[in-house]
Amino acid sequence: MALRVCVIVLLAFVVLTGTTDRPLHAECSVEWTFGIPCNSVYLELVTQIKAWKTADNCANGGEKCLYTLKSANEHYIVAEHTTPVRKYVDNLTFKLVSSFDKRSCSVFGFSVSELWYAVFDFGTNYCNLHNLIEGSGLDKVSGYSESTSDSKCTQYSSANCTIY
Numbered sequence: 001m002a003l004r005v006c007v008i009v010l011l012a013f014v015v016l017t018g019t020t021d022r023p024l025h026a027e028c029s030v031e032w033t034f035g036i037p038c039n040s041v042y043l044e045l046v047t048q049i050k051a052w053k054t055a056d057n058c059a060n061g062g063e064k065c066l067y068t069l070k071s072a073n074e075h076y077i078v079a080e081h082t083t084p085v086r087k088y089v090d091n092l093t094f095k096l097v098s099s100f101d102k103r104s105c106s107v108f109g110f111s112v113s114e115l116w117y118a119v120f121d122f123g124t125n126y127c128n129l130h131n132l133i134e135g136s137g138l139d140k141v142s143g144y145s146e147s148t149s150d151s152k153c154t155q156y157s158s159a160n161c162t163i164y
């Protein structure tokens, strides 16, 4: 009996993980372009991470809170995000690359869940990143674009960042 359950669980795992084109672990890579200098992007992101440090902004739900800035310079930002209810910790990095004329900035964002067995995340890793962009208003600057896909970002196309 126990063996049969085991086999079914294993089969379910193989079917769930083997058939779709997506990261094996819950994680998300996103690339953005902003038509403003990296220095400004850097300041906006760091300010937003600090503004959402406490749980206050999640009093009415959502996960736009509990960010911790680990280290930051104009080229690389490291932060953590903790989910308010279950306290899962995700690691976030932003790599900022200036254009040659220094008038626009490309940013490579990455979020990964610390739990080694996390396979699905309901788009949390995407929202960890996107919420900061939206919260800081960087999605409204000229020349803004965002690029990712389900193969680089767990459950991207079904993510609802109002909730996560």
Ligand SMILES: *[C@@H]1O[C@H](CO)[C@@H](O)[C@H](O)[C@H]1NC(C)=O
Binding pocket: 091, 112, 113, 114, 115
């Ligand atoms: C997250 O960052 C911590 C250090 O801040 C590191 O020890 C840990 O391995 C990282 N986890 C993942 C999944 O990258």
Ligand SMILES: *[C@@H]1O[C@H](CO)[C@@H](O)[C@H](O)[C@H]1NC(C)=O
Binding pocket: 160, 161, 162, 163
């Ligand atoms: C996301 O969730 C909120 C809150 O439950 C809901 O109002 C909204 O319609 C959802 N958006 C999408 C695109 O499903």
